Amino acid sequence: MDPEVARVYEEGWQSWSPTSTYPVTQPPPRPATKWRRRGNYRPEIAAPAGAFQGEGLLAVDPGDGRPQRVFAAPDPLTVPSIRATLAADRLVIAANGPVTARTGGLGEWAGDFAGGYRPRTPPTAWCSWYHYFERVTEADIVENLAAIRKHALPVEVVQVDAGWQAAVGDWLALSNRFASLSGLAARIRDAGFRAGIWIAPFWVDGGSELFRDHPEWMITDSGGQPVSTGEHWGSGYAALDTTRPEAADHLRRVFGTLVDMGFDYFKIDFIYTAALAGTRHSGAPPLVAYRDAIGLVREAIGPDAYLLGCGAPILPSVGLFDAMRVSGDTDPRYEPGDGDLSQPSQRGATLSTVARSWQHGRFWVNDPDCLLARPSVERREEWAGVVERYGGLRASSDRVAELDDWGLSTTRRLLTEVPPPTPFP
Template sequence: MMRLRVDPVRAQVYEHGWQSWSPTTTYGVTATAHRPLTPAMYGRPGRPAPREGFQGEGLLAVDPGTGEPVHVYAARDGRAEVPSIRAAYGDGVLTVDADGDVEQALHPGTIERALGTWADGYARRTGAGAVRAAPAVWCSWYHYFGAVTTDDILENLDAVEERDLPVDVIQIDDGWQAGIGDWLSFSGPFAGLPRLAGRIRSAGRRAGIWVAPFLAAANSDLARAHPGRLGGDAGHNWGQALFALDVVRAEDHLREVFTALRAWGFDYFKLDFLYAGAMGGLDAYRHGLTVIREAVGPDAYLVGCGAPILPSVGLVDAMRVSPDVSPVYEPEDGDLSRASQRAATVTTIARAWQHGRFWVNDPDCLIARPQVERREDWAAVVERYGGLRASSDRIADLDAWGLETTRRLLSSAPDPVPFGTP
């Protein structure tokens, strides 16, 4: 346990959330941090946060507000263990403790600068490797959601060409699969998925696809035929219960799925709901991502999402660093783990220091059609903090401002080096 004297007015605490969607930001020392209303899917399973105070998952930083350097408390190696680090304020003192092995370091300057300095060292120690620039992407999700069809993909493939948009990847999102877990079977609108990938490639674009590799839905063929491959409760979505895959028992399944997807022509993979893979332990989680990488090859581009942050370092090329964006600004019930522009903005900014050190930061897609609330504000966030740039509008719905903004942001992604730090 560590006790740190702080200024109750000026002191700040940076709380880092468990996974992509977990709220992450800096608070005044007397504040109480945001808490997901559905912690099983948006928080850290089995590690409930206190009602008051702070709980950083593997990382917590404190600016005492007294002129002293920033104190960074962090996991020694978040690939193997991610301790929960708690901080509570009382009578001018912040008490910090953890349930695992934590190192403490002092860094001058702002919290953002201190986190960048810490991350430089962490990346070196854990062998994060060189960060690869991201391609520019068009994604189907934020217009069509799960109702996307092959015709929708082809319409936008043609529109990208007709409007000369600088898109490298056409990414098919959720809706192509027969079920969550049944990745080798197609929904009716995507009966010819390999042919569609071929059409995308013949048009001079790369074919991308969304997969939730460590999930199986209760009504999936995978869950019914292979219950021994399932792990624990992974939440509820798509109108049904979700189960985490037992990554070790399901290794052959993972290899088969991703070998097939690569053979069909996909080389850009949006890997979603990855938190489920860590429910069986961090070794199993990292092994699962390694199996996927081996199946798709070193040249494929992997984007993590819904992923435990520190355990993923070195295993993906880009990482969603925020909750989902949304056409609306405010989140449901004020929950900053749920889809909204405000939630995506808060956590994207708070994780800006990861870009160029751990991976390319993905703040989520640009949505610029006229129906989007405060679209100018969201575009400014993507422009300032977006390393991976992806458009997710129906191209035909963009007005002049939306089309110009989409073209400009897709063509001006920053290099995969750290952003300037205040």
């Protein structure tokens, strides 16, 4: 092929892994550190710096009128790494497992891969994360609940994000910033909204009571030590082995308790941890264990609850979720702090959101991450444009009191004009 016009689509491993289409002569983004690869890319298989590596999916457009070629995993449990290396005027494709090869577009391939799955219409939401982050308090939720009603914003779900829990892993104990989670859920519902909550069910803080009391519930490495999940909010995190009956029963209790409190919208995060390589009680392969773990969550919350995935292996998750984050976190800043496009930034979130737009309505409802419209957000008009064009799931994450006239009108408009769960054109 002609290297001047040929392009390669490289699918990342999970939600936060940069994904896009690149000229064959342009090296794609790679992790800034080993720890970044562990927590934001495919942890066990390092991608080469001078070649392309699609995780279960790689497409080649020769750019000269010949049809696109799609090289892909045969099913969600068999997801090889597929490499493309430029050698003069040839692009050499290789994989470490079985792949299918066909001509045509990604949307056509996706419809076949998903087996005709069609997601349901998503609710609109307000989320606490991008203003308060892990410092959120119960009073913050109550304040914004009142402000949403005051301004008649078309919000259906009020989602309590990270920070409500005593520790990651200790989901039945509250931080000292919350008095009563059940009381807060009731207050949200009494105000006319659905109650939503963030939880990272398979991710365990090494300082949590769960880890101290049950280290044997963790996925272990070849030396018998808990596998590390990467560097997020510091270090010292492990992965819960959901194939161990006691650990599975623990998660059923956690989700059952949240359902009994009145939550029926669940954002489950950092869920790549359930697919990490390591030793499990049952001996199940990682992707089998991962899909079984998501099935456990779905069973516990019931078929009517809305399930949003984040930090999730993309192809192994097909058919399991109502909605899926298809990018890294957005951020009030445009550029990532360390230049790694898997890190929070509007630039990184835009890159993957645009590239994965074909997944919307075929695999799930695409979540490009939250709308940020307050005046302090860099390039807020550009980010609002991305959410408007590509946002299947639409959620606001500003302190409502800090929105100016433009922010309020934009938030109201984008939460009103929600696209149906049909594939984007």
